Amino acid sequence: MRAYNFNAGPAAIPLPVLEKAQKELVNFQNTGMSVMELSHRSKDYEEVHNRANSLLRELLGIPDTYEVLFLQGGASLQFTMIPMNFLPENKTAHYILSGAWSEKALKEAKLFGETRILASSKEENYTTIPSFSLEGVEEDGAYVHITSNNTIYGTQWNEYPTSPIPLIADMSSDILCKEIDVEKFSLIYAGAQKNLGPSGVTVVIVKKDFLETARTNVPTILSYATHSKNNSLFNTPPTFAIYMLSLVLEWVKEQGGVKSIQKLNEEKAGYIYSAIEESDGFYKGHATKGSRSLMNITFTLPNEELTKKFLQEAKDRNFIGLAGHRSVGGCRASAYNAVPKEACEALANFMKEFKNQHK
Known part of the structure; x- marks a missing residue:
């Protein structure tokens, strides 16, 4: 009997997905190999990789004006990559604090430039999404950062702001749980281990014109441009996690x-x-x-x-x-x-x- 799995993450994966992965584990599509054994440069793996990209675009209605990237390091690495790429010296990164993960994101941003807490519900022990105003952020703002769902405190944004400057969201724990307007955001990122599949892959959805504003003096592997130019294949990606992601996305489509x-x-x-x-x-x-x-x-x-x-x-x-x-x-x-x-x-x-x- 399978457990009633209410873990916060890594979390439940649909049983049909696990069963399909089990069936294909030793011999994926008559290759005589597991997906884990395929070269990430092979045609067989490339089809898996591109299928995951295509399904995610279809399910979330992601326009062609956005890139979809499959990265590693979890949301925690994104806390660093975002200010490293998008916080120039003469701008300020605005953070809305609604829980522990937004605090961690802010902590990393402070290492790279000017930051400002736009709003916070910390004094209320994060029982609510804080009230805020975006008035004046366009004067010096590089971006506004939010955490769409807060696993520890059980709060979630019901409506997203329309921001005059780029809006960035950590959607690690609620991506695909409800319909969203992707075009409200310049960048969305999500660790997979809640709604997308097993741990190991991080999805990034980034607007192309926002990507063009990124700083160039960034280490190669930490530059979004590197991964965009190489279809997320600059280095060996987490191939099995991306395969599992594609199966989860197929399951969502079937639902x-x-x-x-x-x-x-x-x-x-x-x-x-x-x-x-x-x-x-x-x-x-x-x-x-x-x-x-x-x-x-x-x-x-x-x-x-x-x-x-x-x-x-x-x-x-x-x-x-x-x-x-x-x-x-x-x-x-x-x-x-x-x-x-x-x-x-x-x-x-x-x-x-x-x-x-x-x-």
């Missing part, structure tokens, strides 16, 4: 695309949020209602003793990964795209049962 996935995600999260709201305060959500995440549902119980008991009983029933992050405590259910509806229903029912036994 009806991002619109259908969004509807299902809203239903899945609804089960768990309803269990919280109908518990008469036994469960308390960390995020304010207008900022609640579809992907990471965070909540606390009345005390630490009950929390430990809840987590142990949940584990006994095959629910995995429900412990909250240490900075928030309590519990967290990460209901990424690959987490089936049945798992969310089962968790909501368990929450109601546990509450009735211990209220």
Whole structure:
């Protein structure tokens, strides 16, 4: 029996994807080799690589005016590459802080130039997406940076700002969970290990005219232009992770695309949020209602003793990964795209049962 996997990342991968990868693992398309064994310069791998690019463009509606790159180093390397490439000496990088990952992104940017915190909800323990104004950012702004979903705190941007300067978003934990207007952004980046597949590959979607503004005095491997000019094949890419990404994208397409996935995600999260709201305060959500995440549902119980008991009983029933992050405590259910509806229903029912036994 497969676990009810609510891990925050690396996270659940669709079972049909795992089964197809298992079937093809030893002999990929009659090559007599695994995908992991193919040369990244071979025609067989090139088809996998380009298929992933094409599917992502199709599913997100990415225009031809954007490049799609497959890089390594996770979102954490992007925290560095972005200011290294796009923060010139006479400009300021504006950051909106909505959680720990946006703090980390800001920390790296400070090493390369002037930064400004445009808004922050840190004083509210990141329970909400902060209010902000973009007035005046065009005077000296290099870009505005946001983190679209906050895994630790369970908050998510419901609407994205229209920025007068380039808008950059870390979408590592909610890319493909709902429809977005890619053209609002100059650059989107996402580590794969939440909604896109296994860890190892990082997707970057970057506007071509923004790419042309990048600094040239950047180490070769850390320049976006290097990877753009070489179709993300400048050095050996994470070939197996990109193969798995292509299978996940095929699965999303088979589900009806991002619109259908969004509807299902809203239903899945609804089960768990309803269990919280109908518990008469036994469960308390960390995020304010207008900022609640579809992907990471965070909540606390009345005390630490009950929390430990809840987590142990949940584990006994095959629910995995429900412990909250240490900075928030309590519990967290990460209901990424690959987490089936049945798992969310089962968790909501368990929450109601546990509450009735211990209220």
